[in-house]
Amino acid sequence: MKTSVAVLAEKLGNNCSVWRSSTGYALTLEGIRLWGDQLGEARHDALWVCDPDDAEQLARAGASVAVACGEDENADALADRLFAKSGETAEILVAHTKSANELANRLMDVKEALDAWDAALTEEIIARKPLQNILEIAVKQLVNPVAVFDETSGLMSYAGEVSGDYQETIWGVVLDKGRAPVGYYTAEERTQISANIANSAVPTIIRPKRSPLHENLSLCINEDGQVLGMLAQVDLLAPFDSAQISLAMHVRDRLGEMFRTTIAGQHHRSPIGHTLRLLIQGDTVEERIVRYQLERKSWHINDRYCLAVMPLPDNSDSPYSNPYRAEIMLAYPGSIVIDQDRYLVILIHLDQSQPTASREEFIEMLRHRDSQDIPCGVSDEFEFLHARSAWRQARIAVREGNGNGRKGVSTYDDVFFSDFLHQMEQTTPLDVPLHPMALRIAQSERGDEVLSCIFAYVMNGCNVSRAARALYMHRNTLEYRMTSIQQRWSLDMNSMDEDELLRFALSCRLLMQQSLER
Structure with a gap:
């Protein structure tokens, strides 16, 4: 994998190294090479390890250099001078070590460990292993707890040894409930996160007002403006350093490949x-x-x-x-x-x-x-x-x-x-469940009109005035019709219990529907 002087400096230990870079969080260095006179032109995708005597010449040529300096030398001053000589375009690392050979060996060991980590991460992704498995590998280089929110399903996975004081941080709730607490971010912070979705190349780092001693980092995994997932970290000792942000972006890009291929053809805007x-x-x-x-x-x-x-x-x-x-x-x-x-x-x-x-x-x-x-x-x-x-x-x-x-x-x-x-009709003939009187009325001349009057009368609590309004009919007209209906069909709806009355009304309505569809 590619690396940067920020990542290498973190792995060496910041107490013995300083660095300067113009590449931001990007990982640009392909390999570590020990400089020698027999090597011709310096490649710009490599970090050249050399003594201070050769460093200035390489820096002028725009090459990235790692310089071994003694304990009594001012590493910051040397790094500033070399960075200026490169026109502030190269990556410069200065470390207190005995010799360039020793520094090269240490840096190559770091690079080899990063390559092995990336290979394991990639292998898990290619094999479509669960997010939990992938994060257990990711957390070996991402020193703070890391989580992935899969936006297509809402699933949250996290990894890492959870230690430290998480009270009043987003992680206190995330690890307990599996989601961010509602209202955790202010409106301004939510706006900042939303802006990050539109420009996924830039990480969002927020220090919430509720937890000023901690920082939250979020990186969107998206494709064509559609958010597929979110990589999140919390730093208990703010601020986040460039090395961790660079590695987090690398993991984000690896996960992006998995999300794009796994979810291909099933994208959802939400x-x-x-x-x-x-x-x-x-x-x-x-x-x-x-x-x-x-x-x-x-x-x-x-x-x-x-x-x-x-x-x-x-x-x-x-x-x-x-x-x-x-x-x-x-x-x-x-x-x-x-x-x-x-x-x-x-x-x-x-x-x-x-x-x-x-x-x-x-x-x-x-x-x-x-x-x-x-x-x-x-x-x-x-x-x-x-x-x-x-x-x-x-x-x-x-x-x-x-x-x-x-x-x-x-x-x-x-x-x-x-x-x-x-x-x-699909389960039984209608003459089985429907009320027999309703069936007889339906088969008579103008049966639909009679069924309509009966249904409105029952559904309005056997109140003639309300039923007449429902039918857009004069009250006296409906009262006359209901009297005629009950006399002709020997109906006494007042003597029916509630269950029979409900069955009778429902039967009338279903038979009216059947007539409409003929």
Whole structure:
């Protein structure tokens, strides 16, 4: 692996070495070479180990040098002079050692250990080993505890010997609950972290106000602006040094290769989208992971949510045939959009504090789309962990609504009786569960009108006035009809117990639905 003078100086021990570099946190040095007169031109990707006499000439040529100096020499002054001679473009390391040979041997040992570490890390990644295994290797060079948050699933893995005083640090909660504490970062700190996502090449180092003696480092693992994961560390003795940041960035890049190949073709713009997919498929999801993901958006498991689904057309000319184009075109502010089984799924969080973020408003937004030719189904309100039931409701709303000739949006309320009727018909003949009197009335002339009056009357507590309003009918007209109905069919609904009355009313409604579909 490539290295830098910052990493080499840390491994040698900062008490015996100083360094200067213009490369920041980048690892640029391919190898360690002992300088000799027989070697011609100096390669710029190597660190040349030499005596002070040769160092100035190499520095002028722009080569990176490691210089052995005596205990009585001023290492800082020598490093500054050589760095200036290089035009401040090279990497300079000055160490108190007996000779260049001794320094070269020590540096080569350090480089060999780093190469072996990187090889082991890479081997685990290529073998697709669990993150925990990979981090147990990573922590051998990353001296502070290290964690990886897999943004596509919300999983958190960490490694390293946990020691020291973690109270009032992010790690005190992360190691206990598996997630960062809600509200740990201030708004300004969250803004800084968000800015880091847009520029993943730069590490984010934050010293939270709650723990001023500690620093948190975070590095985004992303591809084309999509965050795949997050590498995080905490330093108990702030500040982070350049060596640790450089090594952390190296681990981040290695993990990035694993994430990009492992998750290829299954990218989600939000980890909540991935969890939503798992719930829809009936997979097991850890509640603590769901809580962590939702709380990052200030959402909660027990909040109210609503699902809408739209079938993706097979017609390639349709702007919605490609799920990713459809996501962009149909996403609503604050929504989570995924595609599942050739359906586009839109999840909306119903914020109780905002009247505009209601199910009714969501349905109106859907109805005012330009694409009214595409059927759309909307579920009832639900809690997040019940997403599978909502997914079924929304699909039923599409199927039943489209089958009944509806255009645009159908809610589960709209199709409940149609779905209930079809499910009953698949298991038993309707003359078995339905009330016999309702069946007789349905077969008579103008039976639908009679069933409609009876259903409204029962559902309004056998109150003629309320039932008449529900039917948009004059009270006296309905009262006359109900008297005639009870006399003709020898009905005494006042003598029916609650169970029979409910069965009778439900039978009337299902038979009305059956008549509508003929």
